[in-house]
Amino acid sequence: MSISLSEVQKDYSAGSRDSVQIGPVTTEIEAGGITALVGPNGAGKSTILTMIGRLLEIDHGQITVAGHDVVSTPSKAIAKILSVLRQENHFVTRLTVRQLVGFGRFPHSGGRLTLGDEKYISEAIDFLDLTDLENRYLDQLSGGQRQRAYVAMVLAQQTDYVLLDEPLNNLDMQHAVQMMQQLRRAADELGRTIVIVLHDINFAAHYSDRILAMKNGQVVKHGRPAEIMQDKVLSDIFNTEVQVIEGPNGPLAVYY
Amino acid sequence: MFKTAEHQSLRRHSKPITSSKHMRNYVLVMAVLVTLAVGFTVAVMSYNIPVACCDERWWLIAGMRRDSLLTIAVVALAHAVATVAFQTAVNNRILTPGIMGFGSLYTVIQTAAAYLFGVGGVVALVGVGPFLLQLLAMMVLATILYTWLLSGRFSNIHIMLLVGVVIGGVLGSLSNFMQRMLDPSTFDVLTARLFGNISNARAEYLPYAVPIVLLVTALLWWRANTLNVMALGKTAALNLGVSYKRELIIIMALVSVLVATATALVGPMMFLGFLSAILAYQFADTYSHRLLLPMAFLFGYTILAGSYFILRHVWDAGGAVTVIVELIGGLVFLIVLMRKGRL
Incomplete structure (x- = not known):
């Protein structure tokens, strides 16, 4: 049970002179815990994540999640084992937090919510501390609260695998830390496998179990945070002088 | 007793109607709309019939008015449902x-x-044959456009819309060019036809238009849950297991059948669908298409039947119905928007 990628490749603007190629990537993301995808801009983190989440077509290669090929397995079946959340989520409908989270049950209920569905929805809402806000409309929420509501939706989907594309974007310190703590709990208490694209290497080091570092469309390092959090490794990945110092809660990368 | 627990679970629900106040509002708006719709229907059917009841001539007039109302209902249904689904x-x-x-x-x-x-x-161009041909031409255009643009390598809604606008512009200038070379009397006859007009519809079109519109509406109604999810956007819909591209093409094809039927029936009406949809969003205030669609239809029917009644029977200016729909409708839309402050 894991996410496995074999020779996965994506060609952007193929044929033109400035074509960009992501991959081929062959790797395996173990089930359980949090895996962070890190790397400089344009390394292909989001590309890989969205291809695993079958939001983006794969040009070559194969991705399987818990043994299911993400391309050939019906989308509906995939939606019960894997959920994926991208950063830009704007839509025109007016929804309350609870209604949005309720949509997470769609793969199971087909739109007709049962009492069992409502129970999962309540759990997801409580889990992310949205209980008091559940009847608010999304346009009455702050960015951080809204982000939490989206995460509650994918948790209510009750999938073993949860993919998140930069969920900390636009969050301040407090909300970023809260979000990571809640994801940590989702991994530990609910047993979800969480794959997450992160920009801040320190967040990745502190909260994740494994780090998958990418650069120029290739996986350059895949291992425990301790293996990645080293001066030379990080400097190579990010093309910047990085110094790792020992902080109060583990190693910290300093780069400014 | 178990009552509190049950109460608790009932209180925390994710249904499209959030509270009893919301429910009251929805029912109230629907009740008002139904009343208005029935009122205008009765008014159109009974207002100022110049002959005494129940002889042959009375039935003739009543039959013509019934056909007009049927046309209005079909057009309102087609535009309202098509616009909500399209949007x-x-x-x-x-x-x-x-x-x-x-x-x-x-x-x-x-x-x-x-x-x-x-x-x-x-x-x-009057008659069942030409009507069906026009219908077919519009459906073929739309289907080619949608399947080509949505399934090809573009696969992008914005490109599809842009191409649609450009094609519309090209066809528009082509018409303009030909219109410049018409003689005045032909131009006059043509202009009357180019305004959306209930009287453009012939009773003999209805046996074709009614089943088509009802069938397509039923198909969209059946997909209402999928529509609810698609309203969340492409990635959210994909995440929730909707085969987005397939559903998009199906919905676009159904929408084009509806709009093509309504257009072939009475001519182009730009604003009716927009108005019905926007009013339904404002007053229903819910994501659920099963609640939005009936309200949008009732708004469309009320607006169209109301303006038809006033213009045709009270002021004797039947041709101007769409003009008034756009005028009054635009004002209502602005007022509602100003008061609510959001779309």
Whole structure:
């Protein structure tokens, strides 16, 4: 049970002179815990994540999640084992937090919510501390609260695998830390496998179990945070002088 | 007792109607709309019939009025349902299916007939055969456009819309060009046809238009849950297991059948669908298409039947119905928008 990628490749603007190629990537993301995808801009983190989440077509290669090929397995079946959340989520409908989270049950209920569905929805809402806000409309929420509501939706989907594309974007310190703590709990208490694209290497080091570092469309390092959090490794990945110092809660990368 | 627990679980629900106040509002708006709709229907059927009840002539007049109301209902249903579904599919509440160039295609067909065959050409476009042909032409255009643009390597709603606008523009200038070379009397006949007009519809079209519109509406109604999810946008819909591209093409095809039927029936109406949809969003205040669609239809029917009654029977200016729909409708829309402060 894991996410496995074999020779996965994506060609952007193929044929033109400035074509960009992501991959081929062959790797395996173990089930359980949090895996962070890190790397400089344009390394292909989001590309890989969205291809695993079958939001983006794969040009070559194969991705399987818990043994299911993400391309050939019906989308509906995939939606019960894997959920994926991208950063830009704007839509025109007016929804309350609870209604949005309720949509997470769609793969199971087909739109007709049962009492069992409502129970999962309540759990997801409580889990992310949205209980008091559940009847608010999304346009009455702050960015951080809204982000939490989206995460509650994918948790209510009750999938073993949860993919998140930069969920900390636009969050301040407090909300970023809260979000990571809640994801940590989702991994530990609910047993979800969480794959997450992160920009801040320190967040990745502190909260994740494994780090998958990418650069120029290739996986350059895949291992425990301790293996990645080293001066030379990080400097190579990010093309910047990085110094790792020992902080109060583990190693910290300093780069400014 | 277990009552508290049950109460608790009932209180925390994710249904499309959030509270009893919301429920009250929805029911109230629906009740008012139904009352108005029935009122206008009765008014159109009974107002000022010049002959005494129940002889042959009375039945003739009543039958004609019934056909007009049926046309209004079909057009309102088609435009309201098509616009709501279209706006959900493209995730935008300002665009309408009209942007895809249906009106322009209708115009170009009518103008070409007038240009090539004179007044006789325009008149020849009346009848079941030409009606079905126009319907088919519009459906073929739309289906080619949608399947080509949505399944090909573009696969992008914005490109599809842009191509639709460009095609509409091209067809529009083509019509304009031909209209410039018409003689005044032909132009006059043509102009009357190019305004959306209830009287354009013939009773013999209805046996075709009614089942088509009802069937397509039923298909969209059946997909209401999928529509709800698609309103969340492409990635959210994909995440929730909706085969987005397939659903998008199906919805666009159904929408184009609806709009093509309504356009072939009475001519282009730009604003009716937009107005019905926007009012339904404002007053229903819910994501659920099962609640939005009936309200949008009732708004469409009330607006159209109301303006038809007042203009045709009270002021004797039947041709101006769409003009008034756009005038009053635009004002109502602005007022509602100003008061609510959001789309």
